Amino acid sequence: MTPEAPGHAGGDALHFSVLTLFPELLRPFTQEALLGRAAANGLLKFDLHDLREHAGNRWRKVDDTPYGGGAGMVIRVDVVERALAALPSTPDEVILLTPAGQRFDQRLAEELAGRQHIALLCGRYEGFDARVEGLVTREVSIGDYVMMGGEAAAACIMEAVGRLRPGVIGDEESWRADSYSSGLLDYPEYTRPAEWQGHGVPQVLMGGNHAAITRWRRDRALERTLARRPDLLPGAGLTPEDSSALLTLGVDADALAGHGAPPPPTPKRKRTRRPKTPQEPV
Ligand SMILES: C[S@@+](CC[C@H](N)C(=O)[O-])C[C@H]1O[C@@H](n2cnc3c(N)ncnc32)[C@H](O)[C@@H]1O
Secondary structure, three states, X not given: OEEOOOOOOOOOOEEEEEEEOOHHHHHHHHHOHHHHHHHHOOOEEEEEEEHHHHOOOOOOOOEEOOOOOOOOOEEXXXXXXXXXXXXXXXXXXXXXEEXXXXXXXXXXXXXXXXXXXXXXXXXXXXXXXXXXXXXXXXXXXXXXXXOOOOHHHHHHHHHHHHOOOOOOOOOHHHHHOOOOOOOOOXXXXXXXXXXXXXXXXXXXXXXXXXXXXXXXXXXXXXXXXXXXXXXXXXXXXXXXXXXXXXXHOOOOHHHOHHHOOOOOOOOOOOOOOOOOOOOOOO
């Protein structure tokens, strides 16, 4: 085992154990920037384990040719079994990284952020002997493409899950408003300079009217999500005010329900005063 962070990890640290043939690929990743700081502060804990240390032979050979023939090499299940058994504590989640797994997304990141100890199993070559499935709690893919190894996938998961732990990115509000956590894609942000190559900044953001800024941001988030990821709208907890915004953005009134949007607020009817009838003389 090669401990990653200075040993401050307390009982509340989320612990990641990565099992890989290339631990040095991930070492700087877990020592730099916010992940490194979180490790130094005892919020996250990383350890990297070289699968070759559990090869069980003096050549440190962990793979073999596939039964039935074919190209490539397959990582042996007994090597993985020994590597998992040698972990400093029993993980409550053991994740096999594979393009054939459940697709990683923000919901899964939020679920995993509630774990105490996550083991990430990185493949190489043709991947693992299929019997490794009996040693893991789930199989995860980071997308519909094939990489040469699982290390980049492990890095994605540690970033996305680690930042959800309290204190890791400081202001928890900042991740709650992020794309996917809020249910919508994030609204566009601007900073100085106010004018750049003829492109300005929306006037509402300069005005200091916080209610107007909040509504503008929500409307832009709706607009972006509608244009880029309309599939997210039904799960976004849309309000009647959001429905009004969607109508303004060109969504047909009949299509609102299909986007998971409630009916827009009914416009308040102007009360018309009845003219007083003059009192009849008795
Ligand atoms: C070349 S790939 C093996 C691909 C495998 N033969 C297949 O077709 O499913 C080697 C390793 O990279 C990792 N990997 C590649 N693409 C991945 C993805 N999209 N998500 C997670 N892990 C991936 C896995 O750990 C895998 O064992």
